[in-house]
Amino acid sequence: MACPEFLVSDVRATEHRGLDDLLSAGLGLAGLAGAPSPFADAARPSPAELRRRAIQTSWKGIADLGPLGGYGTVYGGVPDVPGREYQAFARVPGASQPHRVLLQVPDHLDPTHRCLVVAPSSGSRGVYGAISLAGAWGLPKGCAVAYTDKGTGAGYFDYADDSGVQLDGTRARRGETMLEFEPEPAATDAGVAVKQMNSRDNPEADWGRDVIQAAQFGLAMLDRAFPMLAPFTAQNTKIIAAGLSNGGGAVLQAAGLDDGQLFAGVVALEPNVHAAGQGRPLYDYATEAAIWLPCALATSRFAAVPFGRAPDGSIPPARIQRCASLHADGRLPGATLAAQADAAYERLRAQGWTDLAMATAASTTSFDLWRVIVAGYASSYARTGAADMPCGFHYVTIDRNNQPAPADAATRAAWWADGSGIPPGNGIALRGGMDHSDDPTLAGLDGLRNLWTGDGGGARDVRASIAASAVQLPRADLPLWVLHGAGDGLLPTAFGSEPYVAWLRSDGRAPLYWRVPHAQHFDAFLAVPGFGAAHVPLMPYGYVALERMWAHLFEQVSWPRDLPTPQATPRGEGMLRREMLDLP
The missing domain is CATH 3.40.50.1820 (Alpha/Beta hydrolase fold, catalytic domain)
Structure with missing residues (x-):
């Protein structure tokens, strides 16, 4: 046939x-x-x-x-x-x-x-x-x-050896056969393309x-x-x-x-x-959640939900810091952690978040999935390659000590079978979008959020791509x-x-x-x-x-x-x- x-x-x-x-x-x-x-x-x-x-x-x-x-x-x-x-x-x-x-x-x-x-x-x-x-x-x-x-x-696709995955799942180099994904050429230190x-x-x-x-x-x-x-x-x-x-x-x-x-x-x-x-659309509420949910989850109403607190019952330090950061730059009122957390919670409620969704999203927040998702999706919507992802994000291979290092043959070979399709994981890390402040991920998240709310060309491109998926x-x-x-x-x-x-x-x-x-x-x-x-x-x-x-x-x-x-x-x-x- x-x-x-x-x-x-x-x-x-x-x-x-x-x-x-x-x-x-x-x-x-x-x-x-x-x-x-x-x-x-x-x-x-x-x-x-x-x-x-x-x-x-x-x-x-x-x-x-x-x-x-x-x-x-x-x-x-x-x-x-x-x-x-x-x-x-x-x-x-x-x-x-x-x-x-x-x-x-x-x-x-x-x-x-x-x-x-x-x-x-x-x-x-x-x-x-x-x-x-x-x-x-x-x-x-x-x-x-x-x-x-x-x-x-x-x-x-790993630029370190210019290899990707062929139809049977095994790896091959550019030019040897047709690959599942073959991006444009780049330097050997360009990292991994997804x-x-x-x-x-x-x-x-x-x-x-x-x-x-x-x-x-x-x-x-x-x-x-x-x-x-x-x-x-x-x-x-x-x-x-x-x-x-x-x-x-x-x-x-x-x-x-x-x-x-x-x-x-x-x-x-x-x-x-x-x-x-x-x-x-997902990108709208996921960028919102990435910024505001860590602080909102610090309210006492989420103390008993799974992942609502650290194993010892305390509020995770990153959530306390997020409240402090949003308060310091004038986005959250309140002189105490409790007041700031309540203000973040009320903001999300006003945007349509329910208590039930926020409570379950404590797991997503604890696993840092919001940042992982929106960093990757921003690149997809902006139509960027591995070396020019928005806000400086990029994917790199790492060793067992979480340090940048070329992937070995066994790690590369297992990617097609073991990977979820959105790093980090399996010897690949998400890097970039961070500064040296006490809340290092916030600046990158604000940049990603601006690609939804802003007026620049990058934001217009992202919104157009999202509109095309309706x-x-x-x-x-x-x-x-x-x-x-x-x-x-x-x-x-x-x-x-x-x-x-x-x-x-x-x-x-x-x-x-x-x-x-x-x-x-x-x-x-x-x-x-x-x-x-x-x-x-x-x-x-x-x-x-x-x-x-x-x-x-x-x-x-x-x-x-x-x-x-x-x-x-x-x-x-x-x-x-x-x-x-x-x-x-």
């Missing part, structure tokens, strides 16, 4: 059976939750070893596989699913860099219920980034699953197109896999787009671009979504379900899902919307003691939504105009029980 014209590489086809299946690469649930899958030669892992570890990392980075979380007993499962994979590089018009597309085809594909699930990666992860949602549900069901990394992923942040493409604006290309690739590869059943088309194959976090935003972008009824249904979990004039209305008859944790502190519902759903309803659409009590953004964080006790996972609700979508598409179950949100209860210190989820 002919390959789609948007492919820019040959298709790599591999078989996965026995001890190397599609869903867990032969690791099973215990192996996925265990120690990192080993490489026989750390400096030269094989493509099969890299794939196995990439699948494991994607599972562990998204799903709660902890001993108390209930995965595999209360909900979900990791059965053995033999089959084939087809993978290639694709490119959307106007982009300089490709995105990965990958189709997993189970041997037991159901020819009487032709189903293709299309799944963009969550966060900034690589091509397997949605396997715990779409793969875990779709592959055992007999569906094929098409993935895209949507222009993100850990195909890091595709999402340094491609100069603003890939977020193309996430919907990436998803559509992944669906089209999936259909073409199904023709190749089952020529006796060809052609596979949107008319004879039900295509469900499913994603979470940035992947959730990507499927909603794709839904707004689908004017040819490609998708039969869409399920979006905790989506990073905004429409023009609706809600607030979603459009989906077609009126598209079954669409948005699910979001009520306690999401990274992508608060008040800024994304709720205004998006309200916008759809005001224009005659009828999306289903669940704002799940006690769920938050990172299921993987639920294995952290104390944090998991206060929450429930969101993933089981995504599986329920996909199951309901299946019933509608294949069993003629009517699509409801409304469906009551389950009233979940926190897990507590013991093991998760099914009744805590209140699943229908």
Whole structure:
């Protein structure tokens, strides 16, 4: 069968059976939750070893596989699913860099219920980034699953040896073969370039197109896999787009671009979504949070929440210093820490932050994720390379003592499998954007905030890139379900899902919307003691939504105009029980 014209590489086809299946690469649930899958030669892992570890990392980075979380007993499962994979590089018009597309085809594909699930990666992860949602549900069901990394992923380019990642996950140097990400040449001391942040493409604006290309690739590869059943088309194959976090935003972008009824249904979990004039884009509220939340969390109302205080019960010094810094430059009133913290809290409340979102965002603040996210996204939106990121930020390789040093071969080789797509981590550090004051990160954060609020050319460029990522209305008859944790502190519902759903309803659409009590953004964080006790996972609700979508598409179950949100209860210190989820 002919390959789609948007492919820019040959298709790599591999078989996965026995001890190397599609869903867990032969690791099973215990192996996925265990120690990192080993490489026989750390400096030269094989493509099969890299794939196995990439699948494991994607599972562990998204799903709660902890001993108390209930995965595999209360909900979900990791059965053995033999089959084939087809993978290639694709490119959307106007982009300089490709995105990965990958189709997993189970041997037991159901020819009487032709189903293709299309799944963009969550966060900034690589091509397997949605396997715990779409793969875990779709592959055992007999569906094929098409993935895209949507222009993100850990195909890091290291200028020290001018190397990047080729299609099979192994590293190669510029000019030797086609690479996942090949930025413009620079000096050997230019550090590390990250595709999402340094491609100069603003890939977020193309996430919907990436998803559509992944669906089209999936259909073409199904023709190749089952020529006796060809052609596979949107008319004879039900295509469900499913994603979470940035992947959730990507499927909603794709839904707004689908004017040819490609998708039969869409399920979006905790989506990073905004429409023009609706809600607030991530960069807006994340730069705000990076500056003001550390001080607001110093109020006594957050003393008992997870990560609200240091392990010894004290207020972390960096939060005290942030209050002092904002007070010293006239941005916060109050002569005492308590008064300053209350003023920061009230400021965020006035901007739409809820107590629940701030409380959960104590974890994001403690892990310094706000600064990491906005530094990288600023570069993506400003369309800068590795050497000219805004506010002096840059990515460098480091040694075990956190000092700049060239990466060794083993560190480089593992990046594609282990990286989250947004450093720091895996021997790469975020540097720059700091001064020598008592609050060294504030100056850089103010600079990043000014790229949203300012009047300069850089700010106009950033705002234009963000505007280009806004979603459009989906077609009126598209079954669409948005699910979001009520306690999401990274992508608060008040800024994304709720205004998006309200916008759809005001224009005659009828999306289903669940704002799940006690769920938050990172299921993987639920294995952290104390944090998991206060929450429930969101993933089981995504599986329920996909199951309901299946019933509608294949069993003629009517699509409801409304469906009551389950009233979940926190897990507590013991093991998760099914009744805590209140699943229908």
